Amino acid sequence: GAVVSQHPSRVICKSGTSVKIECRSLDFQATTMFWYRQFPKQSLMLMATSNEGSKATYEQGVEKDKFLINHASLTLSTLTVTSAHPEDSSFYICSARTGLGHSPLHFGNGTRLTVT
Amino acid sequence: AQTVTQSQPEMSVQEAETVTLSCTYDTSESNYYLFWYKQPPSRQMILVIRQEAYKQQNATENRFSVNFQKAAKSFSLKISDSQLGDTAMYFCAFFSTGNQFYFGTGTSLTVIP
Numbered sequence: 001g002a003v004v005s006q007h008p009s010r011v012i013c014k015s016g017t018s019v020k021i022e023c024r025s026l027d028f029q030a031t032t033m034f035w036y037r038q039f040p041k042q043s044l045m046l047m048a049t050s051n052e053g054s055k056a057t058y059e060q061g062v063e064k065d066k067f068l069i070n071h072a073s074l075t076l077s078t079l080t081v082t083s084a085h086p087e088d089s090s091f092y093i094c095s096a097r098t099g100l101g102h103s104p105l106h107f108g109n110g111t112r113l114t115v116t
Numbered sequence: 117a118q119t120v121t122q123s124q125p126e127m128s129v130q131e132a133e134t135v136t137l138s139c140t141y142d143t144s145e146s147n148y149y150l151f152w153y154k155q156p157p158s159r160q161m162i163l164v165i166r167q168e169a170y171k172q173q174n175a176t177e178n179r180f181s182v183n184f185q186k187a188a189k190s191f192s193l194k195i196s197d198s199q200l201g202d203t204a205m206y207f208c209a210f211f212s213t214g215n216q217f218y219f220g221t222g223t224s225l226t227v228i229p
Contacts, residue, residue: 043220044161049215093161105161105211107160107161109160
């Protein structure tokens with residue numbers, strides 16, 4: 001149980017275009033979803049926290065107008081990288097939890113974004 | 117803010133041997149949860165083991181066990197009978213009532229055949 005599906009796994013886009021990444025909880029309702037960015041051989045950097053039906057909370061230094069997060073339902077959150085630039089190239093990982101006190105984070109497989 | 121420290125960037129262990137990965141954290145809270153996650157080359161984050169702070173008994177999951185020292189704010193992971201498939205990045209994580217997970221910087225573990 002507790003499967004999180006993230007799509008696409010890899011995407012290449014041209015500079016200036018927008019890319020949408022989907023994160024779905026397949027067998028549970030995710031009250032909270034988190035979006036992380038990971039640079040090679042580094043830890044996960046939290047970008048934003050989203051709760052279903054409300055605006056996402058962004059971490060300091062993360063541009064909310066560039067990284068649009070939508071959490072319209074208890075099973076789907078999306079991250080849209082708008083007007084992508086090469087420096088946005090990275091590995092993006094979503095995660096979800098049910099909201100129970102001790103429930104762990106369940107992670108998607110991640111998305112490798114390359115902006116050319 | 118909570119901080120999680122993993123002081124060993126890289127470690128190696130011979131296959132079938134035992135290795136311990138260290139993790140310390142800083143918090144003023146009394147009730148929280150600790151986790152170890154594994155990230156193999158596939159980059160999928162996999163939950164290895166979890167520990168509730170109010171439980172004194174150390175968690176175990178097959179070959180994986182923790183040494184939880186609440187007073188010292190230490191949460192080390194012991195891997196027994198290391199296998200080649202254990203080669204991965206290991207992240208220690210802290211979670212409390214703030215609804216945020218804090219991750220350590222990771223330890224890259226290599227199991228040598």
